Amino acid sequence: MYDQVTDAPPLFTEGLRALCLKAAVFQMTDDENTAEIPVAIPVDEMTHAMIAQPQILARITARCGVQIIHQTNQEHTDYRVGDYTHQAYELAWGIPPERYWIGHEEAQRRLGVLRMKYEAAGFLNMGQAHVIDFAEVVAA
Structure with a gap:
């Protein structure tokens, strides 16, 4: 179960830590x-x-004197427990908290479950397309 209200603060911490790890790799x-290390999908x-x-x-990077690296087209979401990112x-x-640092295989399994639920509701490509006919009357 995910709750944006309660999960956002700890997930913010994890996001910041991931960016710190990337910045450290870039600095080294x-x-x-190379700085695009594997990160868990959440x-x-x-x-x-x-x-x-x-x-x-x-402001954060200026205060810390670091450069944040994140290139969406080169990111790696194939984080695995025990890999370089995990060790660092x-x-x-x-x-790392298992709630947010979900290994690649488990993340793919969960995405598969989501994909099936989306498709059953008429959403395709993980919400990037749909087959909903908005002219159709839908019961409230």
Whole structure:
């Protein structure tokens, strides 16, 4: 079960930590591609929301003296427990919360369940298309 009200604050923390890990990798390697480390899908979604607030992010990075790297076309959401991202996170903050750092296989399984429910409701391509006829009368 997901609740945006209660999950948003801890997920914000996880998104910030993911961006910190990417910034650290970039600082060590000076390579934007290498800095695109695997991130769990829920955490990656939060980083998108954070990056959509450019003024706040700019202030944070200016204060910290770091450069945030996130290129949507090169991101990796194939995070797996025990991978490089997991190990780096663990060294920095301890064990990542399993609620948000969902391994790739489990995330794909859950997305499959969502996909079936969306399609049953008439939504295709994970909500990017639909077969709903708005002229059709729908009972309230």
